[in-house]
Amino acid sequence: MFSETLFPNVLLDNWQMMPWEQIGLTGVLARVRPKGALEIGVYHGGSLSLTSQFAKHIIAIDIDPAVPGRFPCPPNAELRIGNSVNLIPEALASFRERRLPLNFVLIDADHSEAGVQRDISLVLAYEPEEPLFILMHDSGNPATRRGIKSADWGRNPHLHFVDLDFIPGQIIEHSVANGRAEVWGGLGLAYLDGTRRKGEPLIRESAGVSIRCLHHCAPDLSAVL
Numbered sequence: 231m232f233s234e235t236l237f238p239n240v241l242l243d244n245w246q247m248m249p250w251e252q253i254g255l256t257g258v259l260a261r262v263r264p265k266g267a268l269e270i271g272v273y274h275g276g277s278l279s280l281t282s283q284f285a286k287h288i289i290a291i292d293i294d295p296a297v298p299g300r301f302p303c304p305p306n307a308e309l310r311i312g313n314s315v316n317l318i319p320e321a322l323a324s325f326r327e328r329r330l331p332l333n334f335v336l337i338d339a340d341h342s343e344a345g346v347q348r349d350i351s352l353v354l355a356y357e358p359e360e361p362l363f364i365l366m367h368d369s370g371n372p373a374t375r376r377g378i379k380s381a382d383w384g385r386n387p388h389l390h391f392v393d394l395d396f397i398p399g400q401i402i403e404h405s406v407a408n409g410r411a412e413v414w415g416g417l418g419l420a421y422l423d424g425t426r427r428k429g430e431p432l433i434r435e436s437a438g439v440s441i442r443c444l445h446h447c448a449p450d451l452s453a454v455l
Contacts, residue, residue: 245276264333271339338367346377370399370416395437
């Protein structure tokens with residue numbers, strides 16, 4: 231169907247993004263055309279198969295040793311298996327050693343508050359010389375959102391802007407059961423570049439009220455079902 235036109239040669243099976251997130255990711259990649267890209271969390275290779283169509287070189291990391299057997303790795307990607315605590319700093323060092331600017335990062339791995347905060351903190355050790363876009367999946371999920379909000383964004387002087395709701399999260403339809411549901415999805419976006427920031431970074435929740443309403447309603451949907 232239309233997916234063959236919008237997402238040619240992309241591994242759509244088991245890709246844990248909604249169509250609007252997929253097309254949003256496509257739009258960012260098409261505009262940025264990253265020289266270097268870092269993907270944290272691979273799963274079944276959906277986003278990796280898309281990013282590989284736009285990026286010159288990708289380092290993709292995941293903690294699950296089963297990942298390499300799930301799909302053929304794109305020729306312009308390195309798949310590294312292990313803990314992000316070690317692999318994110320190693321990946322950043324690899325880009326520096328190759329003199330390859332890092333222009334794009336997707337964080338979609340450990341969704342706990344501590345895990346999200348940790349991965350963001352590790353990425354923020356990188357000081358870019360060119361524009362760098364960081365996308366964070368599942369920014370609508372309560373734990374993931376707390377991790378994004380609690381990250382020390384200001385520690386990187388090149389960080390200018392964060393929007394937790396670049397694409398807002400939503401109640402996942404298949405999670406609805408017994409009058410309850412879960413909030414997942416959404417893409418947060420952070421922007422860095424080679425200039426040093428003056429003052430505090432702009433951090434916003436452009437769909438904050440909507441997301442708080444979803445968090446409030448999801449545990450008890452009896453009024454709407």
